[in-house]
Amino acid sequence: MATIHRTTLEPGKLELLAKWLPEQEWFRPGGGELVRAGGFRLDDPAGAVGIELMVVADGRDAYLVPMAYRGAPLEGAPAGALIGVSEHGVLGTRWFYDGAQDPVVREELARLLRGEAVPQMQGESDAVDGSVAVAPVAGWAVPVVRRVLEPAGGPVAGQVVAGYTAPDGSALRAVFVADGRS
Known part of the structure; x- marks a missing residue:
């Protein structure tokens, strides 16, 4: 299991995303400042890559951003694919990629x-x-990441759902689906 370090990250994840997101064709500009709105992590069995699926919101929209953190490019x-490079207070230079x-x-x-x-x-190890x-x-599954959140509901076969509450109080979900199942 990954160890969560209580340390600095310069620039931080939100700072990196604030620069990277506007460059993405699926991003809608003009929603305001980004805030962390939820998400979860996955562990790399090899222990080499940090994996976080982060939900960020800008007051109008919420986005699901899977990220990989690596110790080398x-x-x-x-x-x-490169979101940015940051200095981690314990692990050193980290390259952040679009997961x-x-x-x-x-x-x-x-x-x-x-x-x-x-x-x-x-935030917990x-x-x-x-x-x-x-x-x-x-069987075999290829994940498809949907970038904008959807109305809340439970998962159906081949889905992973992470909940999120929008600024207006409505319940939304981040959805990952399997494509090309056999």
């Missing part, structure tokens, strides 16, 4: 969709996040 990373484009994150999401990985709390609902599928 990702070889062969697609253009636009939808990172092979380790995609594999762990697939394992989660098959019921083989356990969602972890964002070795703590299961019981607020994340998983409706696993058997």
Whole structure:
């Protein structure tokens, strides 16, 4: 299990995302300042990549941003995959990548969709996040990340749902789906 360090991160995740998100074609500008609104972590069995699925909101919209943190640049990373570089107070330089484009994150999401990985709390070491609902599928699964949150509801087969409450009080969900199941 990953260890959560109580330390500094310069620039912080929200600062990195505030620069990266406006460059994404699916982002709607003009909603205001970003705030952390929820999410969860997954553990890389090899222990080399940090994985966080973060929900950020800007007062109008909420976005699901899967992120990978690495101790070195990702070889062969697609253009636009790098969110930014930050200095971690314990681990040193970290390269943050769009998890939808990172092979380790995609594999762990697939394992989660098959019921083989356990969602972890964002701010606690070795703590299961019981607020994340998983409706696993058997066999092969390719995760698809939907970037904008949807109205609340429970998962159906092949979905992972993390809840979020919008600023207006409505319940929303971050949804990951399996595509190409066999």
